[in-house]
Amino acid sequence: MDTFVQQLINGLTIGAIYALIALGYTMVYGILRLINFAHGDIYMVGAFVGYFLAFQLGFATGPSLVGLTVVLIGSMIAAALVGMAIERFAYRPIRKYARMTTLITAIGVSLLIENLFVARLGAAPRAFPQLLREQSYTLFGNAAISKSQILIFAVSIALMILLQWVIFKTKVGTAMRAVSFNLNSAKLMGINTDFIISFTFALGSALAAAGGVLTAQYNPQIDPLMGIITGLKAFVAAVLGGIGNVPGAVLGGLLIGIAETFVVGYGQNVGVPTTFRDAVAFAILILVLLFRPTGLLGSTVQEKV
Amino acid sequence: MKRTLLSLGLIASLLFVFACERKGGPGAGGNSGTIVIGYYGDLTGRTSNFGQSTKNGVEMAADEINKAGGINGRQVTILSEDDEGRPEKAATVVTKLIDQDRVVALLGEVASGNTLAAAPKAQAAKVPMISPSSTNPAVTQVGDYISRVCFIDPFQGAVMAKFAVNTLKAKKAAIMLDFNSPYSRGLTEFFEASFTKLGGQIVNKQSYTQGDRDYKGQLTAIRSTNPDVIYVPGYYGEVGVIAKQAKQLDIKAPLLGGDGWDSTQLWELGGDALNGDYISNHYSVDDPSPAIQKFVAAYKARNGNVPDALAALGYDAMMVLADSIKRAGTTEGPQLKDAIAATKNFIGVTGTISLDAERNAVKPAVVLKLQDKKYIYVETIYPEGMSAPVTSPAAPVTSSTEPTTAPAASPAKADTAAPVKAASPAVGTKKPAASPQ
Numbered sequence: 001m002d003t004f005v006q007q008l009i010n011g012l013t014i015g016a017i018y019a020l021i022a023l024g025y026t027m028v029y030g031i032l033r034l035i036n037f038a039h040g041d042i043y044m045v046g047a048f049v050g051y052f053l054a055f056q057l058g059f060a061t062g063p064s065l066v067g068l069t070v071v072l073i074g075s076m077i078a079a080a081l082v083g084m085a086i087e088r089f090a091y092r093p094i095r096k097y098a099r100m101t102t103l104i105t106a107i108g109v110s111l112l113i114e115n116l117f118v119a120r121l122g123a124a125p126r127a128f129p130q131l132l133r134e135q136s137y138t139l140f141g142n143a144a145i146s147k148s149q150i151l152i153f154a155v156s157i158a159l160m161i162l163l164q165w166v167i168f169k170t171k172v173g174t175a176m177r178a179v180s181f182n183l184n185s186a187k188l189m190g191i192n193t194d195f196i197i198s199f200t201f202a203l204g205s206a207l208a209a210a211g212g213v214l215t216a217q218y219n220p221q222i223d224p225l226m227g228i229i230t231g232l233k234a235f236v237a238a239v240l241g242g243i244g245n246v247p248g249a250v251l252g253g254l255l256i257g258i259a260e261t262f263v264v265g266y267g268q269n270v271g272v273p274t275t276f277r278d279a280v281a282f283a284i285l286i287l288v289l290l291f292r293p294t295g296l297l298g299s300t301v302q303e304k305v
Numbered sequence: 306m307k308r309t310l311l312s313l314g315l316i317a318s319l320l321f322v323f324a325c326e327r328k329g330g331p332g333a334g335g336n337s338g339t340i341v342i343g344y345y346g347d348l349t350g351r352t353s354n355f356g357q358s359t360k361n362g363v364e365m366a367a368d369e370i371n372k373a374g375g376i377n378g379r380q381v382t383i384l385s386e387d388d389e390g391r392p393e394k395a396a397t398v399v400t401k402l403i404d405q406d407r408v409v410a411l412l413g414e415v416a417s418g419n420t421l422a423a424a425p426k427a428q429a430a431k432v433p434m435i436s437p438s439s440t441n442p443a444v445t446q447v448g449d450y451i452s453r454v455c456f457i458d459p460f461q462g463a464v465m466a467k468f469a470v471n472t473l474k475a476k477k478a479a480i481m482l483d484f485n486s487p488y489s490r491g492l493t494e495f496f497e498a499s500f501t502k503l504g505g506q507i508v509n510k511q512s513y514t515q516g517d518r519d520y521k522g523q524l525t526a527i528r529s530t531n532p533d534v535i536y537v538p539g540y541y542g543e544v545g546v547i548a549k550q551a552k553q554l555d556i557k558a559p560l561l562g563g564d565g566w567d568s569t570q571l572w573e574l575g576g577d578a579l580n581g582d583y584i585s586n587h588y589s590v591d592d593p594s595p596a597i598q599k600f601v602a603a604y605k606a607r608n609g610n611v612p613d614a615l616a617a618l619g620y621d622a623m624m625v626l627a628d629s630i631k632r633a634g635t636t637e638g639p640q641l642k643d644a645i646a647a648t649k650n651f652i653g654v655t656g657t658i659s660l661d662a663e664r665n666a667v668k669p670a671v672v673l674k675l676q677d678k679k680y681i682y683v684e685t686i687y688p689e690g691m692s693a694p695v696t697s698p699a700a701p702v703t704s705s706t707e708p709t710t711a712p713a714a715s716p717a718k719a720d721t722a723a724p725v726k727a728a729s730p731a732v733g734t735k736k737p738a739a740s741p742q
Contacts, residue, residue: 003529006554010521123389124353125542127573136555142528146553219518219546220574230518264522274512274523275484
């Protein structure tokens with residue numbers, strides 16, 4: 001029983017990270033019908049910005065809560081700027097062209113970011129400084145939860161609540177929903193759509209960067225290609241939940257995280273090797289596309305952001 | 306038609322020129338000019354600490370050789386190539402070193418998977434290759450041009466099993482292996498065989514792949530079986546994270562590993578979570594023998610950090626190669642490979658190196674305990690048939706590498722010791738009178 005609870009906690013932890021990244025995919029898709037394949041790399045950029053901030057500001061020497069807050073917010077701001085720059089210089093000039101053009105551009109941007117980082121910093125993994133004094137708390141029996149896991153849950157839940165508030169309670173959120181309904185009509189209503197799109201990219205990128213820094217507290221190994229597989233799984237999570245649907249992205253992320261962990265934890269008992277963990281996310285994607293193309297919470301007539 | 310013939314002729318003459326160049330270049334076999342040696346390793350990839358350390362060791366040895374007048378009066382040049390830790394890239398850069406740079410011999414790789422990809426190229430081109438630290442048995446089975454200066458996994462896996470059973474009194478072990486790495490799979494196989502033979506039980510076996518980001522699923526499954534020890538024969542990048550996540554799960558059993566852990570980055574990733582874990586390794590920097598301490602001091606002065614085992618093995622590989630060239634009197638592949646295979650009782654930093662019939666070095670291993678960013682010497686484990694040199698109480702730790710106290714302690718015995726042939730070799734343990742902690 002405690003093993004089961006432990007695996008659930010493990011799954012929810014990585015699922016929360018997938019959910020944070022999936023939110024960015026789903027928001028951008030909701031507004032532009034664009035799958036921003038560079039989004040997984042923003043997650044990586046966030047982790048690296050955090051890494052350099054920690055060293056530059058002298059927080060790398062030991063655990064400190066102030067350091068963690070500064071690094072987390074700093075990397076979220078930096079990633080937001082990177083996300084806005086990508087939108088401004090790569091996607092906006094070709095927005096009027098066919099969807100395929102933007103999709104291929106997105107793949108190009110993703111490769112560009114990855115290889116810029118490899119060329120500049122090398123492909124060798126680096127160790128992210130530990131800003132949190134690690135400690136485990138026993139829940140019951142053997143089931144334990146560590147401080148970094150609590151941090152991941154707390155920060156991601158806070159950010160998701162904040163996001164819901166922005167989307168439904170603020171003026172800019174209302175404008176985002178309007179743009180997702182119909183970009184041209186929104187423009188005719190006097191909404192500055194360029195600004196709204198920019199804002200959406202900033203929001204999504206900041207969430208991904210938060211995911212990057214949080215993961216680095218949990219698993220300190222960061223490298224320029226870390227965003228590829230994590231980004232893909234987050235994308236699958238967004239599709240699973242119903243791309244364009246915000247609560248769907250969170251649900252999808254958590255489901256993928258749990259499914260992956262259970263394959264690792266229990267797969268061997270039923271003859272599924274641990275190495276199938278990555279295949280599971282994609283198998284789920286295929287099943288969802290076959291039986292429910294709109295995703296779990298997606299429907300054709302619903303509010304998208 | 307005329308043009309086609311003309312271009313065909315041009316191509317033919319070009320080929321002819323290249324074919325001649327292979328023979329007549331500066332690095333080609335012969336008895337004069339600079340000796341060009343190729344080094345390939347992971348200088349920028351996931352295991353770049355390995356490649357950099359080995360390169361430092363190789364270059365330091367080459368500098369010392371050149372300062373001492375070279376080999377048979379000829380200077381040595383090392384050409385380094387980066388394989389980024391990828392097997393396919395390793396094969397490519399080795400082909401380049403052979404065909405383009407015309408090296409007379411090759412040194413490398415650390416990771417067995419990469420050496421296995423490159424070795425067939427060297428074998429086909431008849432260029433001798435010495436791997437400093439690839440421990441998978443298959444490496445030298447590629448062919449007679451491939452040899453190594455380290456012990457192999459059947460021995461290394463048995464060492465840890467023996468240590469776990471005899472010293473740690475472990476009865477139940479779990480294994481967490483790197484699924485795609487020949488190194489990790491080999492060690493797992495031999496640890497498992499020895500551990501069960503010694504009366505232990507493997508209660509759980511989990512696997513991961515390099516680049517995985519989360520290991521808690523596997524570790525939770527392992528925890529539920531309550532093992533006394535967990536064997537993790539992986540490379541430092543993943544192992545550091547595994548150790549950290551194991552502590553997050555409140556796992557108290559110590560982790561056991563191999564030489565793949567030995568890297569400074571291990572501590573950056575794992576930190577205090579690594580305290581109390583054990584690894585088997587090729588040598589200990591704490592070993593007070595003058596040969597080792599002289600090497601450690603020289604390396605520190607040159608590179609600014611303490612040499613890990615890979616640096617020491619890189620150094621030894623270069624020195625064995627130089628010794629072989631000296632004995633062969635030539636750098637022609639066929640003669641050189643015979644001279645390398647004939648290496649007997651070469652006094653290296655990592656021990657007395659004698660190559661057996663399969664061109665593997667027969668050497669003792671040390672077990673080190675990880676504590677507060679240090680590798681603390683625990684004990685030396687000798688292969689079957691090789692015994693510890695007689696030590697006086699005044700010199701507590703003397704490995705068989707020490708030339709003054711053990712001038713000929715092992716030559717004859719080393720020949721008969723063949724831990725490599727048996728799948729689960731027995732190993733003899735000898736504890737030093739005191740450990741230099």
